[in-house]
Amino acid sequence: MAGTKWMPRWFYQLASPRWCYEFTGKLLPWCAAVAGILLVVGMVWALAFAPPDYQQGNSFRIMYIHVPSAILAQSCYMMMAIAGAIGLIWKMKVADMVAYSCAPIGASMAVIALVTGAIWGKPTWGSWWVWDARLTSMLILLFLYMGVMAMYAAMENEAMAAKAASVLALVGLVNIPIIKYSVDWWNTLHQPATFTLTEKPAMPAEMWLPLLVMVIGFYCFFAVSLMMRLRNEIIRRERRAGWVRDLIVAYPNTGKR
C-alpha cells in the first residue's frame, strides 16, 4: 500500500476490524430503532390504510413485502460482489467479512420475494407458481446466492474461501444482466401477456408512499442484520487479538457491547 496517499483516511480506518467493530457498535442501536419503526409503520400502513387495488383487491397488499424484498435481494448481491472485489483487490479482511455476512441475508430476501410472489400469484393468476420472468430471474438469483454460500461452506481455509467466493460472486454479477435479458426473452415466448405483478404505472401517492417506507425500512433491517453478523465475524476471526480478549473478559460485567 506504499505511495497511496491519495486514499482518504476513512478508507484505511475501514480496513481495521477493531475500528469497524466499535463504529458498528455505536451505529447499531440507532439503525435497529429506525428499522423497527419504519417496518412497523410501513406494515400497518400497507395493511390497513393503503387502498386495495381495483382489480386484485386486498391481495395487492402483498406487493408491499414483495417489492422491497426483491429490491433488497438484488442490492445485497451487488454489495456482496463489490465487497468481495474490494477484498480481492485491496486484500482487506473486513471487506471479506462483509461479503460473507451479506450472503445469507440476501438469500433470505430472495426467498421472501419468491414466496410472496408465488402466494400473490395464486389469487391473481390462479396457481401457486408461475414461470413469470421476474420470479424466474429471482429464482436464478437465489441459486447464485446458494452457490456462493456453498463455496464458503466447502472450504475450511477462510482466506481461500473468501477469495473463491468473491470470484464467484463477481462472475455471477456479470451474468445477472445476461440472465435477466435471456429470461425476459424466454418469458415473452412462453407466457401469454398478462398484467405485470408489480409496479402498476403511475401509482398514486397513497400507494407508493407506504411502499417507500417499506423499502427504506427493509434497507435499515438489512443494515442491522449485516452489522450484527459482521460483528460476530470480527470477534470470531480476531479472537486472538488483545482488544477482543479484553472485550470478552469485560463482557459479562459491563453488559456494554
Next chain:
Amino acid sequence: MQFSSFSDFLMMDGHALYVWLSYGIAITIVIVNVALPILSRKTLVNNLARRIRRESKQQ
C-alpha cells in the same frame, strides 16, 4: 382506515390466507435474521470467555 371493522381487516375480503401468509412468512424470516446472529453471538462470546479462562489457568 380501509376496513370498517377488525374482523373485516382480518378477512381482507376473502384474501386473508394470501395476505396473512405472506406477511407472516416475511416477518418470520426477518425475525430469524435478527435472532440467529444474537444467538450465535452469545455462544461465541461464551466459548471465547471459557477458552480465555482455561488459558489463563494454564499459565
Next chain:
Amino acid sequence: MANMHTNTAEVSLFTLFGAVLKRDLLLSFRNKSDLVNPLIFFVMVATLFPLGVSPQPNFLSEVAPGVVWVAALLATLLSLDSLFRSDYEDGTLEQVILSPQPLMVVCFAKVVGHWMTTGLPLTLLSPLIGLMLFLPAEGMFGLLSSLLIGTFTLSLVGAIGAGLTVGLKRGGVLISLVVLPLYIPVLIFGSGVVEAAAMGIPYDGFLAIMGAMLALGCVLAPVAISAAVKISVSG
C-alpha cells in the same frame, strides 16, 4: 515434449497455445474411456425422457430441442471436474502458475482442448439423439450450429467452476451448483435456436446472441479461470 521449449521468455503466444493444446489432447487420448463416457451419458440422459415421461412422437418432438440441450449441458458439466484435476494433483498446475507464461493463454488452451474432446463430439452425436427424439429434419442444422457455439461457451464458463473447486476433495456436486445458474442463458438461447429451426422460423438472431455470449466468454472467462486456479493452488 523435449522439443517444446515453452519455459523461455521468447516463446510466442501461439506456440504456447499450441503446446498446451497438444499436450492436453495427447493426455486425453491416452484414456479413451474418458473420452467416450460423456457421450454415453449424453445418450443415456436423452433416453431417460421417453422412458420416464412419454414415448409419443408428438410429445417428444415438442420437447426434443430442450431435452437434447439439457442432456448436452449435463454431459459437459460432468466432464468438467477432470479439466484441472490431474494437473493439480501432480503439481503441473502450480508450475504453470509460477512460470513466466501468461496463465490466461494456458487456461484458454485447456478449455479448447476440453471442448475438442467433449463439446465437439457431443455436437457431432447430437443429430442421432435428435432422431431418437423425433426432432424434425429442419431442426437438425439449428441443433448442430447452436451446440457448436454453445458447448464452447459451456466449456468456458464451466472451467471457471472447475478452477474454483479443483482444490476441494469433495468438489463433485459443488461445481454443478456453482455453474448451473451461469449456464441458464446459454440453455435458453440454445434450445431457442433449435425450436425456431424445428418450426421453420429464421433463427439467425438467436445464433448471433449465442455468438455474442461466446465472444464475451472468450474475453472474460480466461481472466476468471486464471484467478480461480491461482486461488485453488495457493490454498
